[in-house]
Amino acid sequence: MQKTPEQINEDLLRPLQGTGNVYRVVLAFFVCVVIVAGYAFGHQIDNGIGVAGIRRPVFWGFYITNFVFWIGLSHAGTLISAILRLCNATWRRPVTRCAEVITVFALSIGAAFPVIHLGRPWVAFWLFPYPSERGIWPNIRSPLLWDFFAINTYLMGSVTFLLLPMIPDFALVRDRAVGFRKKIYSALSLGWSGTPKQWHRLETAMHIMAIAVIPVAVSVHSIVSWDFAMAPVPMWHSTIFAPYFVCGAIFSGIAALIIAMALLRKFLHLEEYLLPIHFENLGKLLLVMSLLWVYFVASERLTAWYGNEPAEMTVFWLTQRGSFSPLFWTMVFCNFILPFPILAIKKLRTITGCVIASIGVVIGMWLERFLIIVPSLSRKYLPYSWATSAYRPTWVEITITAGTFAAMVMLYMLFSKFIPIISVWELKAGQHPVAAEEYARFADGQTRLADELERSEAGAE
Amino acid sequence: MARQWGMVIDLDRCTGCEACVVACHAENNIDTVGEDQAARGRAKHWIRVERYYEGEYPDIKAKFMPVLCQQCAAAPCEPVCPTFASYHTAEGLNGQIYNRCIGTRYCANACPYTVRFFNWFNPVWDEPLNLQFNPDVSIRSVGMMEKCTFCVQRIKAAEIQAEAEKRPLKDGEFAPACVQTCAPKAMVFGDLNDPTSEVARLARSNRATKLLEETGARPQVTYLKRGSWNGAENAENA
């Protein structure tokens, strides 16, 4: 049902205007978890990374699992937002900012892990290409350096992609704010006044970004996958990893988006903005990704099994029926057996159903990252050098992992307090879709007219 | 022609005594990590003697294989290091620059032979065990990767000495600690690019094989397979 612009403003700006006690308590809890995680990291720096559970030959464990997981999670946001924009899918409007925010925060959290997992994080800046007096540059042959550039590029792109459409909303809040807050929102809104020229520029910029960010997003997780695929480790060195990881990333991202939206809907009372149809559509996307995920996993495992290469088969059976099989089957359950019926059957594809499926997917995808990393490293080529005992994370790794989830929630909660979580202007524009297009054309024409006027005036002088 | 340091390990001669393992610890200032850390896979034996059983009792056999850094010509650990801490030297060694290492441990994952070891903590020696340190080898600190260097400190010392005396290096003039101490003389070290060197000669043996050659790493350590015995043949040859 249609809402007036004033109603929309009120509903979407309400969270910015007041804070309840429940909010404060919940936020405080998550902040505490993040602080404890920070303490754990400090403990790790102080004593050495040996306080974590990683060991020879499982040199990567929870931290890299988290790294890949969070970078993966970041994909849905910008990707979905960009693709939906380019396809002009109108139902995207309330969803895009939620998604883009997930991207930015998940990326930031994910990008912290290459530093957290380092043996010497205090020299992490050597990854940055700066002219050192020793004349040494980083090694561009290393997939870790590709990670460095790709993730930073994606982060910059996503932040831009997030900030651009926030400008008109910053202006909206600025106009209603007083005192110190007014100053901040003024600065953030970059002098937006809603002129046709400005709208035109904004739309053009959005369009360019939407196109540009898609290959960047695809490349980021392909590059992350190549951290594994480029190494001669059994079951890592597989050509399927790049598309497999990108698919998995989008898969986990959509699930995270669904969960985030459901929580926002409930706690910010956005029932009339985030409608069941949104969840249904995203649920269908999730279903497609689930099937795609099964396709990739099955292809990879089938070819490995058929090829019967001894080192690969060792890892294969370790995951399939050895000590990692409980986790493996849990992953299959969470990523396919649970979501498939829920998302495929219309009756079950309710908001609750989609959330349940999504929670399963988030768990399943985290397990998938873990199962890609740890079993392969546990059993490489020389059996004498297999892991002598199973990799077990310590309290440091568990705490830091918990801290990342807490950080995500905390950042999201803080964001929704200061910036409308649903793009107000886009929603309004969406209410009158035809008018929006006409207006856009009109604005375009006005702009050209204005430009010509300027030129002729200049010429006349 | 530039030197290519290499080794030949004769598995027929190796007895599995592990003198090489302890000699390496003594030469290269490798710390012991203690029971708890050792149980958690943090012990650092730059050279190890892998042992495999075959068959079932009483038809049981066992065999030994010393494994150390193969100094691969196409080392998978080199391209993946983001800071060039793992690099290839002009004389064919895989060098590890300790103070350039930021500790991503990618190299350790990429190594098919699992010969790289990480310093999970700052090493500790109960004094005065530290008086034993070899001053020619740096002490590594937490967060750094380390591995067999073919005793590069001995290589350098020998090269400097030969240059000071204005003469070429002789084959067999010096050896890494493991090679030097091997009683059955199972290990031979030298310049593979010198066709007259013993290591080059043995690498051409018909028992020669390389470990995990199929990974394409091009290891510079050649293993000589265990021999077999045929009484009649041998008696005829006697």
Next chain:
Amino acid sequence: MQRRDFLKISAASGAVAALEGCGNPDHKLIQFIPEEDLIPGIATWKPSVCTLCQSACGTQVRVMQGDAEVVRNGQLGLIKMGLAKKIEGNPAHPVSHGKLCPRGHAALQVTYHPDRIKGPMAVTGQRGSGEYQLISWDEALKRLQAQLGPLATAKQKGALLFLTAPLIGQRRTIVEGFAQAFGGSPVEFELFDRSVLEEANLQSFGIAAMPTIDLSHSNYVISFGADFLGTWNSPVAQSVGYGAMRERPGQRGKFVQFETRVSQTGANADEWIACPPGMEGAIALSLAHVILGDKLRPANAAGALGTAIDGWSTGLTEYAPEKTAAQAGISAATITRIAHESASNGPAVVLIGDLATAQTNGLASALAVNALNMLLGSAGKPGGIEFSPTAVAGGATASGRGANGSIRDVVQLINSSVPKALLLYGANPVFATPEAWQVKALLEKVPFIASFGSFVDETSILADLILPDSSPLESWMDGSPEAGTTRMIVNVAPPAMNPIHETRSMPDVLLTIAQQTGGDAAKALPWKSYEDAVKASLAQYQSVKGGSVTATSADDFWSKVQAAGGWWSAEAEPAAIRLGETGTTIRTTTAQFDGDPEQYPFYFLPFPSQMFYDGSLANLPWMQEAPDPMSSAMWGSWVEVNPATAQKLGIAQADLIEVASQHGTVRAPAMISPGIAPNAVAMPIGQGHEHYTRYASGRGANPIAILAPMSTENGALAWGATRVKISKVGVGRLALFGGSFREDEIDREPR
């Protein structure tokens, strides 16, 4: 080596102190005047001798200048001194040939051990409490003199008991002379007893010494349980020979090992044959049966050695392959084939040792092996068994050398009349004997106990007074090894470095006491110092032709020999053997085992650990962390159990197992090992120390403790003759370095 007259130079900077890792930059240390002239950064190589086992391998030690934090007269300070950095084999040495075993390298950690006794100590609490206070050397010597002086005067036999590890050279001479002068006897104790083989070789060849095996010329090696590439006899020399045997151009020698558990040596065999404990002699005679029966050698080839064995002259019918095969579980065809192979591929040599001679029929088995060697034609011949000429010259024509059974004599001695004083040096019988022998209770009866050792261990903790010897790298070394080379040889090496702590060389302490006591004691030990004693003993070699050192004068000879690390003949001169002097008939009796097979179903196989040897090296961290060759275990003990047995008993890897004999129990985690018989369990020797520095105390379990008091025929401890039962009592932990035990693990769980 007197360290007096040093002046204190005021305040070395804190930075210098911090360089040595004391970790406290505010710590100002006094700088003592250096006692030697060394160029920093330049290494010198000094010869020395490794003393960690009886092989006496010649070594060379890399010495470089460094700063050491030391205590002198109660004052902590820094001193620049030569520090040993690395030990290698001495390339010119006829035993080590420039090589070493893993233990030789770890000897560095003896010198630099954090728990080394740094100066004389007197007990303050109760005996055995481990509470000591540091005292000065003057005080310590005074106290020792007070206790021993009266004994010299009284000359009462058995008043002094001097319990040492087996010693060689002037160290031995001084100890013997001292003991006798003070009314006592030296008793030599070691766990890995040589007396069985020495006795067998005395009877067979007239030489009571361990054999020197010419492996480099052997074509066929049969070993009954001897860990000759690991810990038995002279492992470095044997490994050098083994390497040559393997890759002789044109002919690669064959190696066959008979044992119950795949040892590190046995893993290298071309043919590894499982045989039950105690049957080694029978199998050897079975081989002899085939050789005699198929006329592969002349009937009298074994001479008196053969005829001394019951049934030999009639063709050893009791040892027909079929009969032995049935008992030993080996196929008759195998025995026949090996007999033929060894006879046609000479030189063939047969070895026996370790568990095989630690049985109640150990001596008989050793004699059987000697006869077999004689039959094959390898006794006293190249490629076979030979004997060191210096061992013979040193008196190896009468038995009675270091035996673990010697502790029985101690038992008898103490039971008949308790000695007044007990001196300890290098022996740890409280650890290395079964509890059934009650050695500790026995030794505790002696009113005064003094120890010269460098560490507090289970035996030396009973000492009232400790006068710590300097470590081997800080001491003069001399003596001839019993085996390992057939060249004439005497090791001589000055200290590679000055003592770090305030320790004194034990022989010098004895000489001081002797001189102070005067009378017969002073006459028996006329040297002013140990160095003088060594120098005097060397004179006899100066005129020997064909030696490694030629010199114009005695002083010249002395300095050259020191620089070389010893003197040896250029050529091999194996001692001549005198055959079959004994007339007693030998039967290879069936081995006896303690424990009824119903209740105690498993043979108990303690085995010498490659890293800890007999337990004396468990205090060295490099040895604790080096993976055991077969199991890859570090820092602990374990019980090796056959996989089928483990499955039957429901035992999984690392489950805590209790091993019980009739005389005690020990606990250790299970190691499922494919290399051991289903009816046997094995444990490494060396852990289970109650007191032995921070690295070994309270760690693991000691299998020797639960052994039954069984003996070989000549009274040595038969440490392979105990039966046990096992049960799971909990969950333990194994610190393994190796993951899988096999290469093809796809369908198995890794062990």
